[in-house]
Amino acid sequence: HAERIVLGHGSGGRMTHDLIRTIFQAHLGNPYLNAGNDFAHLPLSLGKPDIGHLAVSTDSHVISPLFFPGGDIGRLAVCGTVNDVSMSGAIPLYLTAGFILEEGLSLESLERIVRSMRIAAEEAGVVLVAGDTKVVEKGKGDGMFITTTGIGWIPPDRPPLGGACAQPGDVVLLSGPIGDHGIAVLSARGELGFETEIQSDVAPLNHLIQALLQSAPHTHVLRDPTRGGLATTLNEIAQQSQVAIRIEETAIPIRPAVRAACEMLGLDPLYIANEGKVIAIVPPEEADAALAAMHRAPYGAEAVRIGYVESQPAGRVILRTMLGTHRILEILSGEMLPRIC
Amino acid sequence: HAERIVLGHGSGGRMTHDLIRTIFQAHLGNPYLNAGNDFAHLPLSLGKPDIGHLAVSTDSHVISPLFFPGGDIGRLAVCGTVNDVSMSGAIPLYLTAGFILEEGLSLESLERIVRSMRIAAEEAGVVLVAGDTKVVEKGKGDGMFITTTGIGWIPPDRPPLGGACAQPGDVVLLSGPIGDHGIAVLSARGELGFETEIQSDVAPLNHLIQALLQSAPHTHVLRDPTRGGLATTLNEIAQQSQVAIRIEETAIPIRPAVRAACEMLGLDPLYIANEGKVIAIVPPEEADAALAAMHRAPYGAEAVRIGYVESQPAGRVILRTMLGTHRILEILSGEMLPRIC
Ligand SMILES: Nc1ncnc2c1ncn2[C@@H]1O[C@H](COP(=O)(O)OP(=O)(O)OP(=O)(O)O)[C@@H](O)[C@H]1O
Ligand SMILES: Nc1ncnc2c1ncn2[C@@H]1O[C@H](COP(=O)(O)OP(=O)(O)OP(=O)(O)O)[C@@H](O)[C@H]1O
Ligand SMILES: [Mg+2]
Ligand SMILES: [Mg+2]
Ligand SMILES: [Mg+2]
Ligand SMILES: [Mg+2]
Ligand SMILES: [Mg+2]
Ligand SMILES: [Mg+2]
Numbered sequence: 001h002a003e004r005i006v007l008g009h010g011s012g013g014r015m016t017h018d019l020i021r022t023i024f025q026a027h028l029g030n031p032y033l034n035a036g037n038d039f040a041h042l043p044l045s046l047g048k049p050d051i052g053h054l055a056v057s058t059d060s061h062v063i064s065p066l067f068f069p070g071g072d073i074g075r076l077a078v079c080g081t082v083n084d085v086s087m088s089g090a091i092p093l094y095l096t097a098g099f100i101l102e103e104g105l106s107l108e109s110l111e112r113i114v115r116s117m118r119i120a121a122e123e124a125g126v127v128l129v130a131g132d133t134k135v136v137e138k139g140k141g142d143g144m145f146i147t148t149t150g151i152g153w154i155p156p157d158r159p160p161l162g163g164a165c166a167q168p169g170d171v172v173l174l175s176g177p178i179g180d181h182g183i184a185v186l187s188a189r190g191e192l193g194f195e196t197e198i199q200s201d202v203a204p205l206n207h208l209i210q211a212l213l214q215s216a217p218h219t220h221v222l223r224d225p226t227r228g229g230l231a232t233t234l235n236e237i238a239q240q241s242q243v244a245i246r247i248e249e250t251a252i253p254i255r256p257a258v259r260a261a262c263e264m265l266g267l268d269p270l271y272i273a274n275e276g277k278v279i280a281i282v283p284p285e286e287a288d289a290a291l292a293a294m295h296r297a298p299y300g301a302e303a304v305r306i307g308y309v310e311s312q313p314a315g316r317v318i319l320r321t322m323l324g325t326h327r328i329l330e331i332l333s334g335e336m337l338p339r340i341c
Numbered sequence: 342h343a344e345r346i347v348l349g350h351g352s353g354g355r356m357t358h359d360l361i362r363t364i365f366q367a368h369l370g371n372p373y374l375n376a377g378n379d380f381a382h383l384p385l386s387l388g389k390p391d392i393g394h395l396a397v398s399t400d401s402h403v404i405s406p407l408f409f410p411g412g413d414i415g416r417l418a419v420c421g422t423v424n425d426v427s428m429s430g431a432i433p434l435y436l437t438a439g440f441i442l443e444e445g446l447s448l449e450s451l452e453r454i455v456r457s458m459r460i461a462a463e464e465a466g467v468v469l470v471a472g473d474t475k476v477v478e479k480g481k482g483d484g485m486f487i488t489t490t491g492i493g494w495i496p497p498d499r500p501p502l503g504g505a506c507a508q509p510g511d512v513v514l515l516s517g518p519i520g521d522h523g524i525a526v527l528s529a530r531g532e533l534g535f536e537t538e539i540q541s542d543v544a545p546l547n548h549l550i551q552a553l554l555q556s557a558p559h560t561h562v563l564r565d566p567t568r569g570g571l572a573t574t575l576n577e578i579a580q581q582s583q584v585a586i587r588i589e590e591t592a593i594p595i596r597p598a599v600r601a602a603c604e605m606l607g608l609d610p611l612y613i614a615n616e617g618k619v620i621a622i623v624p625p626e627e628a629d630a631a632l633a634a635m636h637r638a639p640y641g642a643e644a645v646r647i648g649y650v651e652s653q654p655a656g657r658v659i660l661r662t663m664l665g666t667h668r669i670l671e672i673l674s675g676e677m678l679p680r681i682c
Contacts, residue, residue, distance in 0.1 A: 006444060096490050133357055134401045
């Protein structure tokens with residue numbers, strides 16, 4: 001083909017999914033990869049009795065600018081990977097980081113970012129065990145890119161958890177207000193055209209997830225609504241589980257400043273990236289306990305119930321609007337905000 | 342500081358080491374990272390009886406051009422990480438890959454590279470279990486960068502192995518001729534100014550390493566002489582082990598075409614990168630068995646003994662030249678060939 005990569009291939013929406021399916025899964029596919037979760041769930045048996053499993057996840061971070069209200073690329077790189085590993089129910093233990101530095105980057109910026117990684121890693125309780133450092137000529141990169149990989153341990157008795165495990169009757173929980181990260185990055189780029197106090201929500205969610213799983217051990221799905229936002233992530237789950245997910249517009253928390261920014265820019269907050277939020281889908285009998293656990297945990301004070309799972313129409317996400325009408329929420333198509341993570 | 346990143350920080354020599362020490366280890370340091378090996382050696386006990394350890398390694402790949410004689414960035418990304426994991430004595434099992442794609446990259450190139458990753462992974466017997474895909478605007482990247490992380494399993498009874506384990510009396514082995522990769526990349530860039538048949542040596546060494554360890558189970562050090570070449574890698578080992586390493590210039594295999602290219606360009610082949618070679622430092626009583634095992638294994642047919650380890654002068658690498666004189670081989674300083682891996 002004479003086709004070329006465009007920015008939309010990095011959106012996290014339909015174009016990213018199609019590229020992953022037609023190129024990466026087509027050639028590199030295997031059951032671990034094809035599961036399509038935030039993490040790979042890997043057996044550790046090696047001929048021995050079952051001693052648990054590994055959860056492994058990787059993300060490359062290309063956010064621009066490197067510093068934004070509430071965080072920087074270093075904090076993002078640690079939290080993003082800690083969170084994806086945590087979505088498996090694993091306890092994240094180890095991180096690796098590959099740095100691609102552009103010639104001309106100031107050592108002061110690099111040092112600030114590395115310090116910030118240290119703070120985030122300490123908060124999450126993970127250790128950076130291996131790294132790599134490459135430099136590209138000026139104009140062949142953009143300050144710095146950081147690729148982190150995380151390894152966690154899944155206890156042998158953990159019930160299955162993943163995007164394919166949602167069941168009709170389940171309750172959909174969300175750990176707090178959406179859209180903060182994407183709007184904070186736009187504001188750092190000066191693209192808002194006005195001042196806002198919005199800070200990125202970038203945070204490690206592993207302690208919140210552990211608390212949630214303690215109280216709701218039969219949790220079916222955990223996923224962080226990053227690129228593509230809440231709407232796209234719910235669509236991924238609806239597709240993987242072949243269920244319908246129904247959510248209430250009035251139940252979705254959005255800060256007034258985020259709502260205002262989205263209105264001015266013509267953006268839909270349901271498609272804006274988050275970096276410190278989790279969607280939890282739990283059986284109805286554990287929903288109250290799960291919500292209470294989130295409320296007590298760090299970064300979960302504003303957790304709410306936003307909807308529920310039904311069997312039909314399978315693969316669909318349906319929003320009941322403020323007006324009481326119903327709207328199908330599609331997966332993000334095209335590209336919304338490039339380079340936000 | 343007002344200091345900035347320069348290409349030499351990515352050379353793999355003194356500037357890279359200083360940057361890692363003063364910025365990365367200073368803020369993120371811990372015993373796993375500070376060991377300074379190709380891999381991190383991680384306990385898997387988790388409160389259970391010793392059931393083995395993990396070996397983990399990561400490398401970002403920024404090679405330019407993406408395709409070169411004997412390989413491409415995809416093969417390099419798989420082999421580079423398989424090799425670093427293998428240097429621990431581990432059996433590499435799992436890989437992750439983060440892709441940073443530049444807008445405008447042709448899907449055809451991407452697909453060729455992904456196919457090539459598949460072939461290399463199959464040869465090595467590793468499975469790609471997780472990935473990530475980001476896109477940056479034209480002019481903010483360079484075609485594509487790939488960061489791979491590898492996970493391997495180290496049996497609980499494996500004797501310690503690493504850069505700090507060389508001992509006086511040990512024998513230094515090298516798996517084949519040096520400099521092929523660096524010269525092949527220069528030739529692909531058209532920087533040689535003449536034709537050469539040299540192909541990169543990029544290859545997965547895990548089967549060779551397993552064969553070697555079967556025959557020489559008390560091997561002390563394994564390391565692949567990548568950026569900075571044979572001379573820099575031997576210096577790293579001499580430093581970590583606080584020993585002297587003495588090598589014979591006449592014993593070091595260099596293909597005539599590589600020697601010719603180096604002479605024309607004023608390059609020293611001892612500092613040119615390799616991507617399919619290993620240095621093995623073994624106790625004298627296992628040296629013959631190790632060499633014989635390498636000769637029988639894939640990519641080891643041209644393995645040779647190149648020197649030995651002494652106690653003094655600690656931290657030094659000394660070359661006995663063709664003329665019988667002695668020359669201290671320093672670590673690579675400044676920058677030699679940028680973007681060769
Ligand atoms: N940015 C970094 N942060 C922390 N540790 C790093 C960083 N870069 C490298 N290291 C560590 O420094 C050591 C040497 O890394 P280096 O990349 O030179 O080794 P290598 O991968 O074997 O060589 P190459 O990258 O040339 O293939 C390793 O232990 C690695 O984990
Ligand atoms: N280039 C790739 N090759 C193979 N698998 C990939 C690739 N990119 C993504 N994947 C896989 O696709 C799934 C979705 O990846 P994605 O990056 O969208 O998830 P995420 O990391 O949770 O989201 P984000 O990157 O926005 O934080 C994961 O299972 C991931 O392993
Ligand atoms: Mg995720
Ligand atoms: Mg992620
Ligand atoms: Mg490296
Ligand atoms: Mg190495
Ligand atoms: Mg390496
Ligand atoms: Mg990702």
